Amino acid sequence: MNLSLTELRGAYAENKVTPREVMAIVAERCEQYRDHNIWIHQLTASELEPYLQRLETSSADALPLYGIPFAIKDNIDLAGVPTTAACDAFAYTPERSAFVVQRLIDAGAIPVGKTNLDQFATGLVGTRSPWGACKNSFDPSMISGGSSAGSAVSVALGMASFSLGTDTAGSGRVPACFNNLVGVKPSIGLLSASGMLPACRSLDCITIFALQCDDANAILAIAEGEDASDAYSRSNPFANSPRHYGQWQGPLRIGVLPAEQLSFFGHEAYAQCYQRSLAAIAASGVELVEVDFAPFIEAARLLYEGPWVAERYIATSPLIQKRPEALLDVTRTIILAGERGSAVEAFRAQYRLKSLRKAATKVLESVDCLLSPTAGRPYAIDEVNSDPITLNSNLGYYTNYMNLFDLAGVAVPTGFTENGFPFGLTLVGEAFTDRRLLSVANYLQQLFKLPLGKDQSDYQALSTAPIKNQQRIAVAVCGAHLQGQPLNWQLTERGAYLVSKTLSTPNYQLYALAGGPPFRPGMVIASQGQGCAIEVEVWSVPASEFGSFVAGIPAPLGIGKVSLQDGSVVSGFICEASGLAGAEDISHFGGWRKYLAAK
Numbered sequence: 287m288n289l290s291l292t293e294l295r296g297a298y299a300e301n302k303v304t305p306r307e308v309m310a311i312v313a314e315r316c317e318q319y320r321d322h323n324i325w326i327h328q329l330t331a332s333e334l335e336p337y338l339q340r341l342e343t344s345s346a347d348a349l350p351l352y353g354i355p356f357a358i359k360d361n362i363d364l365a366g367v368p369t370t371a372a373c374d375a376f377a378y379t380p381e382r383s384a385f386v387v388q389r390l391i392d393a394g395a396i397p398v399g400k401t402n403l404d405q406f407a408t409g410l411v412g413t414r415s416p417w418g419a420c421k422n423s424f425d426p427s428m429i430s431g432g433s434s435a436g437s438a439v440s441v442a443l444g445m446a447s448f449s450l451g452t453d454t455a456g457s458g459r460v461p462a463c464f465n466n467l468v469g470v471k472p473s474i475g476l477l478s479a480s481g482m483l484p485a486c487r488s489l490d491c492i493t494i495f496a497l498q499c500d501d502a503n504a505i506l507a508i509a510e511g512e513d514a515s516d517a518y519s520r521s522n523p524f525a526n527s528p529r530h531y532g533q534w535q536g537p538l539r540i541g542v543l544p545a546e547q548l549s550f551f552g553h554e555a556y557a558q559c560y561q562r563s564l565a566a567i568a569a570s571g572v573e574l575v576e577v578d579f580a581p582f583i584e585a586a587r588l589l590y591e592g593p594w595v596a597e598r599y600i601a602t603s604p605l606i607q608k609r610p611e612a613l614l615d616v617t618r619t620i621i622l623a624g625e626r627g628s629a630v631e632a633f634r635a636q637y638r639l640k641s642l643r644k645a646a647t648k649v650l651e652s653v654d655c656l657l658s659p660t661a662g663r664p665y666a667i668d669e670v671n672s673d674p675i676t677l678n679s680n681l682g683y684y685t686n687y688m689n690l691f692d693l694a695g696v697a698v699p700t701g702f703t704e705n706g707f708p709f710g711l712t713l714v715g716e717a718f719t720d721r722r723l724l725s726v727a728n729y730l731q732q733l734f735k736l737p738l739g740k741d742q743s744d745y746q747a748l749s750t751a752p753i754k755n756q757q758r759i760a761v762a763v764c765g766a767h768l769q770g771q772p773l774n775w776q777l778t779e780r781g782a783y784l785v786s787k788t789l790s791t792p793n794y795q796l797y798a799l800a801g802g803p804p805f806r807p808g809m810v811i812a813s814q815g816q817g818c819a820i821e822v823e824v825w826s827v828p829a830s831e832f833g834s835f836v837a838g839i840p841a842p843l844g845i846g847k848v849s850l851q852d853g854s855v856v857s858g859f860i861c862e863a864s865g866l867a868g869a870e871d872i873s874h875f876g877g878w879r880k881y882l883a884a885k
Contacts, residue, residue: 326399366379463712468495477509539573599621763824763859
């Protein structure tokens with residue numbers, strides 16, 4: 287059996303299996319793959335018993351994650367189980383679970399154990415651990431990606447339905463790519479960081495690995511929530527709520543990198559996978575436009591070459607001061623660089639980051655989302671061991687900038703190399719566009735129809751609930767707000783732009799209203815057989831500005847629904863019947879401009 291939420295929930299609903307039986311299967315798989323170095327602490331039978339006993343007195347209908355096994359990266363607290371961050375000398379045993387972990391347990395999920403990671407979450411390779419290199423689920427000679435290595439591999443190999451990782455520089459995305467998973471790097475603060483040992487506290491976030499997008503959205507919906515004890519926690523706006531997840535439909539404009547800004551570090555197979563993925567996406571009707579990735583690349587270098595490495599030093603102090611030998615050589619080398627930074631360097635880097643962020647914002651505003659390879663190439667474990675810093679840096683080429691820019695990202699599988707190694711892309715958007723990105727990822731998963739994880743399941747059908755762009759609202763105007771007319775500024779100064787000039791369906795009448803200036807028409811639904819098509823313009827208005835726009839519309843006008851000749855229905859100007867007193871019927875002109883020209 288595969289452990290997707292769809293599969294397990296169905297099995298529980300039909301009484302085909304119990305949580306105790308599922309955990310027995312999980313234990314067998316953990317033993318089967320013990321040489322992959324996935325676990326730092328796998329819960330014992332006695333440690334699991336309280337979770338199982340609780341579920342035996344509960345019902346699957348009452349708990350949204352009833353009997354769902356999950357894995358926890360070992361820099362996130364689980365009550366009563368040591369947190370090591372892959373460093374035994376640092377280990378402590380928390381009395382309470384991390385905020386997110388507790389929410390998942392309260393919903394019925396069962397922790398399988400604490401997973402292996404690059405020590406102190408410093409790395410993108412999954413090899414920097416005293417517990418051994420975590421081997422890739424598809425090819426044990428290859429890296430799994432880090433630092434959330436064990437978390438990703440545990441899901442890919444069927445030991446957990448989902449897992450928690452963390453992400454500073456790409457740790458929630460690179461392992462997803464290398465193990466054929468969906469990796470959600472949420473907006474910073476969407477998931478509480480309470481109970482998570484940070485690598486860089488101002489940047490870090492807890493992440494989710496899942497087999498597919500429906501599962502990822504379901505887990506995110508339960509895990510998210512503002513936490514008063516976490517200074518970086520933020521409330522989720524309505525536009526990013528779980529109900530705004532589904533399959534993206536309608537026009538989609540995605541930014542891609544120009545050829546000269548792509549880098550696959552000599553790995554032709556990944557370059558070919560990327561081109562095949564883009565060709566399939568474009569053939570499906572998505573508009574792909576080249577954008578300048580230069581500010582993102584430069585910001586990525588700032589993460590390790592700039593002062594933010596000082597945050598890693600803070601996170602490991604005082605251990606690194608008193609017992610530096612307790613850290614792996616490569617981990618110690620990277621973290622100790624943070625001791626030498628100055629306030630002057632920190633502010634200079636902040637100034638540069640601000641400039642780069644401004645350029646990146648313009649790029650993101652021009653598209654619905656950005657798309658890049660998740661990683662330029664995979665590496666063999668032996669390759670990384672021989673050159674750990676350079677190759678690790680290569681893995682962050684497409685990922686290191688994201689938290690510095692306060693962005694959201696979703697990694698999604700899109701193919702395999704000829705020798706069967708996974709490849710994937712990452713979708714990028716502004717903070718709190720997580721559901722938009724997941725909906726686009728849903729579209730891509732339904733386009734590529736790949737199997738789940740490593741031999742977990744063939745393609746599994748996903749939600750087809752229609753989701754369109756929620757950031758902008760189409761508004762039909764027919765009079766003083768038309769382009770060049772006296773009230774058009776009320777649209778343009780709110781950042782609206784003209785989408786099309788078209789006609790309504792032939793079901794309306796147009797009246798020149800009394801009063802003015804400015805002189806305005808009123809558009810009303812006609813009586814049976816008396817209507818005609820009216821010329822209108824459709825403008826795209828930022829959703830954040832729509833309310834103030836509507837609030838400024840005086841009676842008898844208002845915003846309702848207007849039917850257009852192409853069959854679509856959009857928000858648009860309508861007029862109350864009471865406002866037609868003294869008005870002139872000008873329907874025969876077919877539009878406001880023609881009426882004005884005839885005056």
